[in-house]
Amino acid sequence: MAKxxxxxxxxxxxxxxxxxxxxxxxxxxxxxxxxxxxxxxxKSTSLGAFLGGKFWYPISDPPKFGILPLxxxxxxxxxxxxxxxxxxxxxAAFYIAEVAPFRLRNILKSFVEILSAIPSVVLGFLxxxxxxxFLKRFLDLPTGLTAFAGSIMLAFMAMPTxxxxxxxxxxxVPREYKEGAIAxxxxxxxxxxxxxxxxxxxxxxxxxxxxxxxVFGETMAVMMVxxxxxxxxxxxxxxxxxxxxxxxxxMGEAAKGSPHYNALFAIGIVLFVISFLINLTADLFLNRSRxx
Amino acid sequence: MKKLCPAVLFLWLSQSFFLCPASAVPPDQKxxxxxIKGSDTMVNLGQAWAEAFNAIHSNVNVAVTGxxxxxxxxxxxxxxxxxxxxxxxxxxxxxxxxxxxGIRFNQEAVALDGIAVVVHPSNPIKNLxxxxxxxxxxxxIKSWKILGGPDWPIVLLSREVNSGTHIFFxxxxxxxxxxxxxxxxxxxxxxMPSSYAIAEEVANNENTIGYYGMGYISPRQKVIAVAxxxxxxxxxxxxxxVRTNAYPISxxxxxxxxxxxxxVVKEFIDFAYSKEGQExxxxxxxxxxx
Numbered sequence: 001m002a003k004x005x006x007x008x009x010x011x012x013x014x015x016x017x018x019x020x021x022x023x024x025x026x027x028x029x030x031x032x033x034x035x036x037x038x039x040x041x042x043k044s045t046s047l048g049a050f051l052g053g054k055f056w057y058p059i060s061d062p063p064k065f066g067i068l069p070l071x072x073x074x075x076x077x078x079x080x081x082x083x084x085x086x087x088x089x090x091x092a093a094f095y096i097a098e099v100a101p102f103r104l105r106n107i108l109k110s111f112v113e114i115l116s117a118i119p120s121v122v123l124g125f126l127x128x129x130x131x132x133x134f135l136k137r138f139l140d141l142p143t144g145l146t147a148f149a150g151s152i153m154l155a156f157m158a159m160p161t162x163x164x165x166x167x168x169x170x171x172x173v174p175r176e177y178k179e180g181a182i183a184x185x186x187x188x189x190x191x192x193x194x195x196x197x198x199x200x201x202x203x204x205x206x207x208x209x210x211x212x213x214x215v216f217g218e219t220m221a222v223m224m225v226x227x228x229x230x231x232x233x234x235x236x237x238x239x240x241x242x243x244x245x246x247x248x249x250x251m252g253e254a255a256k257g258s259p260h261y262n263a264l265f266a267i268g269i270v271l272f273v274i275s276f277l278i279n280l281t282a283d284l285f286l287n288r289s290r291x292x
Numbered sequence: 293m294k295k296l297c298p299a300v301l302f303l304w305l306s307q308s309f310f311l312c313p314a315s316a317v318p319p320d321q322k323x324x325x326x327x328i329k330g331s332d333t334m335v336n337l338g339q340a341w342a343e344a345f346n347a348i349h350s351n352v353n354v355a356v357t358g359x360x361x362x363x364x365x366x367x368x369x370x371x372x373x374x375x376x377x378x379x380x381x382x383x384x385x386x387x388x389x390x391x392x393x394g395i396r397f398n399q400e401a402v403a404l405d406g407i408a409v410v411v412h413p414s415n416p417i418k419n420l421x422x423x424x425x426x427x428x429x430x431x432x433i434k435s436w437k438i439l440g441g442p443d444w445p446i447v448l449l450s451r452e453v454n455s456g457t458h459i460f461f462x463x464x465x466x467x468x469x470x471x472x473x474x475x476x477x478x479x480x481x482x483x484m485p486s487s488y489a490i491a492e493e494v495a496n497n498e499n500t501i502g503y504y505g506m507g508y509i510s511p512r513q514k515v516i517a518v519a520x521x522x523x524x525x526x527x528x529x530x531x532x533x534v535r536t537n538a539y540p541i542s543x544x545x546x547x548x549x550x551x552x553x554x555x556v557v558k559e560f561i562d563f564a565y566s567k568e569g570q571e572x573x574x575x576x577x578x579x580x581x582x
Contacts, residue, residue, distance in 0.1 A: 057476050059362070059453045061385075069479070128489075133496050142445040142499050145482055228452070228483035239482050249452045249485060252363035255389050256370055 034272060038265030041065065050266065056230040056241070058250060058260045065263045067270065069230045073147065073240030077222060080151025080236050081158055081215045086208045088155070089162030093207075096163065097170040098192055109164075116160030120153075124224035127153045132225055139237065145227030147240040153221040158211035165210060169203020170196060202288040209282030217275055219244040243271050324556045325353040330364020330377035331456050332486055333405060333505035334545055337576045338377050344572060345563050352556050361456030368548055369393060374557050376548040379405060379456030379505070396551050401544040402564045404579035406506040406529035407461060409541070410491075410513035412498040417441045419526040421519045422540055425465050428501060431478025436499075448481035449490045449502030457487070460543050461503055503541075506534070507577035534579045545578065 041050060045065045053066015096108050127149055136144035173196050181191040197204075219242075227239025228249065247264050254261035328338050335358035342354035356377075364376035369390045382390075382397050390397060409425060411417060417439055420428070427433045429448055437443045451458040458477075467473035484490045487504040494502045495512035502513075506529045509515055517526035520540045533539040553561050563569050570580040 055476075055479060059459070060474075060476060128492070136497060143447045143482065143493070143497055145493070223485065228485075229480050230483075231479040239480070241483065249483065250454055252359045252366065252454055254362075255366040255386065258385075258389065 031272065034265055034268050038262060038267075038269045041259065041262040041266040044259040044262070050263075051270075054232060056246070058254075058263060063259060063263075065259070065266075067243070067246075067267060069232045070241055070243045070246050070267070071270070072232055073226070073230075074216060074242040074244070076147045076233050076236060076240055077150040077154060077226065077242055078212060078215050080147060081154035082208065082212055084151060084155035085158040085162055085211055085215070089159045089207070089211065090166050090204055092159070093163045093166035093170060093204075094192060094197075097167045098188075098196065109167075112160050112163050115156065116164075118156075120157060120218060120221040121224075123153050123156060124221035127221060127225040141237055143227065143239065145225060145239050146237050147226055147233055148236045150222045150226040150240070150242070151236065153225055154215040154218055157218055157221070158215045161214050162207045162211040165207035166200070166204045169200040169207065172203065173199035202285045206282045206285040209278055209285065213275055213278040213282065216278060217244060217271065219248045223248055243267050247271075323351045323353065325355065326375060326556055326560055327373040328354065328356045328375045328377060329359065329367045329373040331361040331379040331545070332358040332451075333361075333379045333455075333457055333507070334377040334403075336507065337403065337545070337573065337578060340572045340576050341560070341564055341569060344568060345560055348563075349556070349559065352559075354560070360452065360454030361459070362454040365548065368397070368550060369395060371395070374549065375560065378546045378548055379543060380459050381546065382548065398549045398551055398553065400547045400549070400553075400561055400564075401581060402547050402561075402569075403545040403573040403581050404534055404542060405545050406534040406539050406542040406579070407457060407503050408506045408509050408529045409501065409503050409516040409518060410494050410509070411501050411516060412494060413512070413514045414498050415441060415444075415514060417516065418514075419517045419519065421522055421524075422465060422468075423521070425518065426468070426475070429461070429466060429477055429481065430475060431480055444499045446501060447497060447499040448478055449484055449493055449500050450477050450481040451487070451490065451504075452483045452485060457503065457505060461541070464541060464543070505578075509577070531574075531579055542579075544581070 044063065045053070050065055050067060051071070052068050053064060054068055055064040055066045056069060057064040092108075092112075096105055096112075100108060131152060132144035132149055134144070135141060135146065135149055177195050177199055178191055181195045182188075186194065222242050223245035226242065226245065228241045228245055229239040230241040230246075231239070233240045247267055250260070251264055254264055328342065335356060338356040342356050346352065346354055361376075361378040361380050364373065364378055365382055365386050367373040368376040369386065371393070381399065387397060409420065415436065417436065420439070424433070424439065428439075428446060429450070431448070433439065434446055435443065436446060450461070453459075462475070462477060463469065463471065466475040466477065482493075484493065484502070487508050490502040490504050491508050491510065491513060494500045495510075501516075509529070515528055517528045518540055519526045524540075527533050527539045529539050529542070534542045547561060547564060549557055549561065565582060570582050573580045
């Protein structure tokens with residue numbers, strides 16, 4: 001009987017172990033797969049021409065696989081979104097965690113959750129029917145399909161991440177800090193911006209980084225509102241094409257094993273590496289904030 | 293066990309990635325299905341055919357999806373569809389890729405399509421020559437003023453590269469029909485995911501110029517009359533103009549099968565050519581071939 005129980009436990013242990021390492025295995029497999037399919041792009045173009053090329057004409061003969069405009073497009077949209085979402089998100093987190101009355105706090109929190117639950121294609125749909133024509137008229141642009149429209153959409157999507165993680169970080173600041181500051185005669189505002197913000201800073205930075213990660217990898221809403229012109233952008237108010245939108249728009253057309261197919265996987269590698277770096281930075285800051 | 297698991301997982305993953313089986317259609321079975329995939333331009337036509345075909349053959353399940361001609365042809369090469377709808381002929385490159393997988397394209401031209409060039413209704417420009425269109429879409433003419441219009445910037449709208457309409461427009465207008473030419477769309481051209489998106493943006497933005505299959509023509513966009521060259525008359529994309537080849541931007545629409553069609557696939561193609569099938573072509577705003 002005891003033997004059977006031991007045997008059972010051993011099996012359960014193994015199963016739990018498997019589920020535990022599954023995510024590592026999956027990430028590794030995905031990366032291997034990406035690498036295997038993407039690396040052959042170097043047969044049709046050099047690394048420099050791939051990362052630094054200014055023209056993306058994937059189906060021409062000979063094709064041009066220059067993803068510089070796409071990288072810059074992704075970065076521009078992300079920067080724009082972050083410039084909007086980070087200050088707003090952090091301010092909202094402070095309001096929810098420190099200022100708002102208890103009842104309002106719960107209402108706000110559930111609305112933030114609802115915001116995060118809106119599918120991106122729905123946001124994109126609203127963007128193309130409402131935001132894009134509005135931007136064109138309001139800013140007198142040649143077209144409303146611009147990086148700026150994408151940034152606004154993405155700011156909406158990054159806000160819930162930034163708010164909830166920042167709020168956790170603020171709540172994690174030891175109570176004594178706050179009590180000490182108030183005991184020393186600091187006002188509520190002084191306590192907030194001289195004491196609590198310092199305690200919560202690593203967590204807030206991590207929140208911002210995770211928000212950036214969310215924005216950088218987003219596809220659908222961006223594809224619908226940014227115009228998708230593969231041109232190096234001069235400002236936020238011009239059309240851009242992002243890395244993600246390029247994969248999504250062209251993957252269906254590329255026959256397996258063709259240079260175009262490999263180039264799209266190579267874009268996948270670039271995306272993977274950049275997202276990985278963003279998440280790694282976020283993790284470093286998150287760990288620092290936990291150690292305190 | 294520990295060593296085995298990743299290997300098993302990988303095998304399983306690679307299977308589901310690589311070996312998506314073709315939905316083979318055994319002709320003798322009671323209920324059968326046909327997977328049709330490809331050109332966005334033809335998706336409505338395919339859908340209308342499928343519905344009418346289904347009314348006669350109620351045991352055959354016909355599924356029609358879009359995505360672009362390239363998508364359909366790629367699906368045929370990868371063995372995931374029975375009929376590929378395409379608004380362009382298959383390329384040398386694709387024939388070779390198909391041969392490597394043991395697939396031989398069989399081409400059926402079932403209808404004709406004129407590509408309409410459209411602008412916002414408030415744009416006073418009515419006529420353009422092929423050369424002017426070429427200069428506009430290559431980004432060499434940047435303002436409507438140069439063409440005698442108002443002082444508005446020109447915003448170019450193009451379809452994505454997976455669209456047969458995109459490829460046809462590039463080869464026919466930009467490259468003047470020369471396959472080896474190197475002309476490209478201006479990198480600043482906006483790549484729209486569908487003909488619908490082009491129609492919407494043209495209807496809402498007075499700076500734009502775009503193109504789509506003539507099935508999409510509506511009063512919310514203004515259709516440009518096009519002339520082959522400076523000496524030729526300006527012609528609008530109408531049924532008789534496309535049929536007599538008077539309109540310069542028109543093309544055949546194809547159905548591709550793997551080898552000579554058999555069974556229900558053959559029945560479907562025969563239906564497309566039939567009087568009723570060609571009537572549907574006309575109803576969906578394309579030009580019948582028979």
